[in-house]
Amino acid sequence: MDQVDAATVLGEHLINAILENASVGTVKDILKSGAPLWYQKGEEGMSPLHAAAYVQNEELVVMLIEKGAVWNAVDNFKNTAGDIALSFNNAGIYTRIRDAGIRAEMLLGILNARSDSDESMDMDAEDGALILRERDKTATGSNTAFLESKLRYTVDEHGQEICMLKVGKEEVGVMMGWEKGIMEETVKKLCDDHRNNERLKVLNVGFGLGIIDTLFQSLPHPPTQHVIIEPHSDVLRHMRDLGWYSKPGVQILEGKWQDFINADGDESPLLAGGGFDVIYTDTFSEDYSDLHRFFEHLPDLLAGPESRFSFFNGLGATNALFYDVYTHIAELHLAEVGFDIEWSDVDVTSTFEEDRWGKSREYFTLPFYRLPIAKMGMV
Ligand SMILES: C[S@@+](CC[C@H](N)C(=O)[O-])C[C@H]1O[C@@H](n2cnc3c(N)ncnc32)[C@H](O)[C@@H]1O
Structure with missing residues (x-):
């Protein structure tokens, strides 16, 4: 044998x-x-x-x-x-x-962070038993490949606005209209009872369909400062066509969040204005380690203890266990940088009655979206 x-x-x-x-x-x-x-x-x-x-x-x-x-x-x-x-x-x-x-996952995160800073260590996610971070070099898994790819803005047969990306023979929704319910609930929780809600300074990372940015602009008091970071040339063209470049109070930073966050001290346009009241991030083709890196900058980016942060909590959302694991890891990592999270559930089964996926690969198949709102913890 x-x-x-x-x-x-x-x-x-x-x-x-x-x-x-x-x-x-x-x-x-x-x-x-x-x-x-x-x-x-x-x-x-x-x-x-x-x-x-x-x-x-x-x-x-x-x-x-x-x-x-x-x-x-x-x-x-x-x-x-x-x-x-x-x-x-x-x-x-x-x-x-x-x-x-x-x-x-926490252990693998630590080992990967070490291998990033120590080239002699050859730890790779592929060596582990993990399937959460399978290496994907296509435009859905590599930010560089995504930024070089073509995007298509369209409206599907049910009237749903979508931004599509072609990956081989398949199409994947970068952002789809059915997510509007999630964005609405997020803006409500971020802004409605915010102490500064008459003069909010808002940072949004990733424009996509501009759903959340439109919601920020539609608040009873639109933000006094509304910074949008967006790197994809097709998205930037779409933003220009829709008139976002000339909206009062809106500043568009063309590039990746990493380009602006890593700029030195006062030179970073993100650090110049005394911090933001509200920050939201929802990028594409980035993995959990990128989100974790973003978390680490929050104490510098937020204005003060009343400030709020949320992110699109979509990693692992095709499996209840993986989603739960990511949700808990995010909570632990945010606690490490001094934030408490409040979670609420958004029922996504009823947000779009028709076939929401059309020809797109399904990336969120659970019935509930777990919406995070993070605030600086009381010490
Ligand atoms: C899912 S969409 C955002 C959807 C948006 N929340 C909305 O309400 O329509 C993701 C966006 O993030 C952008 N993006 C991808 N990588 C990025 C990065 N590294 N930095 C900033 N934005 C990024 C994409 O080009 C895309 O426009």
């Missing part, structure tokens, strides 16, 4: 034993005999962790995670072990798996 066959036999044995309710001790012995924790059954893609979630054995789940079970393995039906626990309403097991995900 070659090594692959042996691993298959042991892997099948391990999963079958778990499904037959073997004790934790027996499962440990099977692992000691060399059974691979990464193994997934051929037909349905079930991993040992999925099996432990199916039999709802929390002690076994904890042991498998300690031994290095892959928290984010997906079966052939696109379910993680966390999704299985959710389907049984087993909060204990779900939380164990989610927390393993948070720990793994």
Whole structure:
């Protein structure tokens, strides 16, 4: 028997034993005999962790995670072990798996940050077991490729405004009209009861369809300063066509947020005006590590303790567990830079009655959007 066959036999044995309710001790012995924790059954893609979630054995789940079970393995039906626990309403097991995900992601974030600053370290997300950050060099995963790509503004057959990007044979919505409900709720939570709501200084990163910028402009008191950062030439052309360059109080910074945030001291147009009351960011083809880097600049960018920050919370939004993990990691990272988050849920099932995706790849399939509003924590 070659090594692959042996691993298959042991892997099948391990999963079958778990499904037959073997004790934790027996499962440990099977692992000691060399059974691979990464193994997934051929037909349905079930991993040992999925099996432990199916039999709802929390002690076994904890042991498998300690031994290095892959928290984010997906079966052939696109379910993680966390999704299985959710389907049984087993909060204990779900939380164990989610927390393993948070720990793994936080650790990987630290290792990646180190490898960024130390070229001798060759840590790469692809080396990890993660699927959250699979390397994607196309315009959906690489900001450089995105900024070189062509965008198409159009209205679909249901009257939905969309900004589309072509990726190979597929089209992906960069921004779609159905997200308006999310943007409306965000502006409400950011501005309505803000102490400075008669003279807000607003920074928005990423124009897209201009939904959120139009909402900021439609406030009872439009912002006294409204800075928009946007790098894509097709978007900038669209903004020019719509007259955004001549709106009072609006300043368009042509470039990536990284270009302006990394400018030195007073030279940065972002740091010159004493900080913003409201900041929102919603970019495209950037990953969580970019968002995390943006978080680290917030203490400099915001005007004071009344200031508010929100971001488009869309990472991992095709799977409940991944979405939950990202949501928690964002909360932990914002706490590290001194912010508390309040979350609210926006029901996105009713925001657009028609087929919202049209020909676009679906990037948000969960029924609820978790809307973050961050404020400086009270010390
Ligand atoms: C999803 S859209 C924003 C939609 C917007 N919130 C709205 O309400 O219509 C993303 C925008 O971010 C821009 N973008 C992408 N990378 C960026 C970066 N590094 N810095 C600033 N903007 C970026 C894209 O060109 C695009 O216009």
